[in-house]
Amino acid sequence: MKLLPAVALCVAMALGPATALPAAPPAAAASSADTQPALDELMRLLAARKHGHVSFTEVHVLAIMQRPLESSGELMYDAPDWLEKRTLQPRPETLVLAGGVLTIHRGGRTRTLELAQHPEIAPWVESIRATLAGDRAALERYFHVAFSGSLAHWSLLLVPTDPARADTIADIHIRGDGAALRTLEIRQADGDHSVLTIGPELTP
């Protein structure tokens, strides 16, 4: 009988440098009342989109790397909770988020994580999943959400609500045009950051 829980990834958290940056209350919060209707409108627009299949490129800028890590591949989405991120370059990797389960295939190994068991991973995944689904409630479970711009060219600023999460994610900036996401930029508390750029719709 196994008593040791699947601590796999939370272990890493506790061993990491304790760079606790308490999240500043989001500046956007004050103005959120004015933008409520627009945010709801955007969520409806996004929720109306049931499928997506796009290309992406992603750049990670990490302090321990002397140059940015670049990768590219395809993103597939089926409303409301199925998301596949297939990285083709430079090393093949597939992430599948189905329901609340994240499956990672890489280098011949498969790892399965239940988001409910790994609350520290959920914000990374939910930021994009919930935005694609137009699921405002899910977004606000993890973030203060601030809308700016217009429906045609919008921008969402997500700031973690849980201070325990804020020591990894500083904020997430998502930009899009109408029902299409364009970029997703994650700034980490230690200054590392990544930008996911979403290309045009691919025809299967």
Add this chain to the structure above:
Amino acid sequence: MMRPGASGTLIWALLGMAAAAVAARATYTTDLSAFLPRSPSATQRLLVEQLRSGPAARLIIVAIEGGQPHTRALVSAELTRRLRADPRFAAVNNGDTAGLDRDREFLFRNRYLLSNAVTPKRFSVHGLHEAIADAVGSLASPEGMLLKPLFAQDPTGEMLGVLDELAQDRAPTTTDGVWSSPNGQRALLIVQTRARGSDTDGQEEACRALRGAFAAVRSGLAAAAGRDVTMRMSGPPVFAVASRAAIKSEVVRLSVLGAGLIAVLLLAAYRSVAALLLGMLPVASGALAGVAAVALGYGTVHGITLGFGVTLIGEAVDYSIYLFIQRTVLWQLSVWPTIRLGVLTSICGFAALLPSSFPGLAQLGLYSIAGLEAAALVTRFVLPAWLPPNFAIADLTQLGTRVHGMLRRLASARLYILLLPALAAVYLYGHRDSLWNHELSALSPISLADQAFDARLRADAGAPDARYMVVVSGRDRELVLEACETVSAKLTQLVSTGVIGGFDTPTHYLPSLASQRARLRSLPPPAELSERLNAALIGLPARRAALKPFEDDVEQARHSTPLTAASLDGTSLETPLGALLMQSSTGWAALLPLRPAGPHELAAADADRVRAAVAQVSPARVVLIDLIGETNRLYSGYLTEAAHLALTGFAAIVLLLLVALRSPVRVMRVVVPLALAVIAVAGLLVALGQQLTILHIVGMLLIVAIGSNYALFFDRNRQNPQHASVPLTLASLVIANLATVTAFGVLASSKVPVLADLGSTVAPGALLALVFSALLAYTPEPAYTHQSAPPPEPAQPPPTGA
């Protein structure tokens, strides 16, 4: 001058005191596993040992239900805090992160000893390049982000490899920061008691402490929130404590109820308190002799054996009934010899149980032999001398005459009544494939509902019982661990080909010393590592300078000492290691539970594949065990054995009767009604939806043992009508039979299946044995003479018996 029979009384008193002394000093146990079969093979013995006292036998799963999720989480956290401070608990886990801090630090510090990826090849320039490239690649995924803080110290990803191996099983779901059932409706804690599985007292104390802690936590909550929160516990310690309590209360309840009912019956029949009390003398003597004999023969007396003692009341009380009622008619010449032969047939029946490898049955056999013998001897040599000169009981001639009248009416319809066994035989033949229950769980005193709840909690907790496991055994720990590593390599191949889903092995927690040393030897010295790292990083984006912590850690690891079992103390690795690696009576043994690839258990063909793959691994013994199949096979073996023993007992009884009666016809007259009764009862039980267990077989043997007394009396009446009073014989048999049926009927009401099975077989069986014996022995012209001679003077009995 001594009264007649005084020497018998003297001997009785001396033996009684000796028996009382033995009984007082005997050890009594209610640990149910002690009653379960001794296992024949080394592997099975290991399993039973593990079942009885291994760490798995110390696990309690606690479910907190009701109330709001955050209330449950609060209760879980507070309960955990209290239990961790309680020395009665070795480990307490509720999924909180605090409990894992020490593990993380431990695993990370020892990753180069624990990771099986650490090889010389891994630390070559090429190996380092590949491993680091892998880790860099993983940094771009969500989990990689979490691994980033480790990169500088562990760029080859050993920690992730170690965790992957450890975390193969699914952990419980987490709700509000604590473990819960998948739907979040119950918070879960896994608690390990410090007391061993066989220490039921210690387990009981732990269970009480757990309930006390929960009550304290609950009362600390706001009244409204606390009212709805409840706690349920499950697991081997809980079951052991509950079984013991059930057996204890059952033994007391059944004895009191059985003795009380029989006392009422006898009082109604005798209308004499003196007769009632004197009638209990052989019973009490028999019970004492039985306990003393079991204590001497087996060292410990099982609580269930005492429960069976009720059956002794049922039969031993018969002797005094025969004495009191038939005393007026040539007791020593005619009644006692018949009783003596009856006792001998009973002893033949019970003696057949003695060689049983089912310890409970053997104890029952010895208890009954000693008890019946003592009861019969007391009835013969002590009791007559104790009867006061004016001793008298109600005249039961009238009862006997009435029974005889009833018998006459029944006899005209006896062909129809005998249809019952015929129908039963046909019915049994029709259901011959599903007669027997081959599952050991049929004997468990734990209710099916509780067993199902336990299975559900285990599934919720991600700790379902594995059905298949590879067992590795050998003379010392290192030999076994090394064999486990070889087996693991084979099993890993089977995982990759999809034959099995995964497995656990003690070497995930504690690798063999040999492989730990080999891993340390794979780590290059500082200058060498630095040089290789320079070369390995060519073409990779990682900063060379950022990897200084890695070089420091490797150098530190090179000077570390290999882990031993003691190194794991206090971490949560200690529990799984203890569950998978244990010292057995013959050396060391390791368990490697297998997980099926799909939702269903391993198919037989896959099991064969595993068996072939792990065969002939090393000097250690490696076998694949199908746990459920093995247990049931084991039990089936006992079932067959019990059936053989019962048949042997039956044959012994027939042989004894042949010698004693010297007439095959008379033997047939005695045996046939008993056989018919057994068939009718078996048919009845099966028709009522019972599947027959080992205890039903024993019950059938008892029907023959007890029923032979009845049949012998009828035989005597037929052979020597001038020596018998038919009405008095009938009256004594009816009273004796009612006493037996009462005793076993009480047993049939027991909540302990072992006792209930026996009772529900013997109670109707004894009744039918009497009816069939009477009907088959019935002769149309009753050749009886009513004798009203004065009671024969209890003469000085010759010491060797009449």
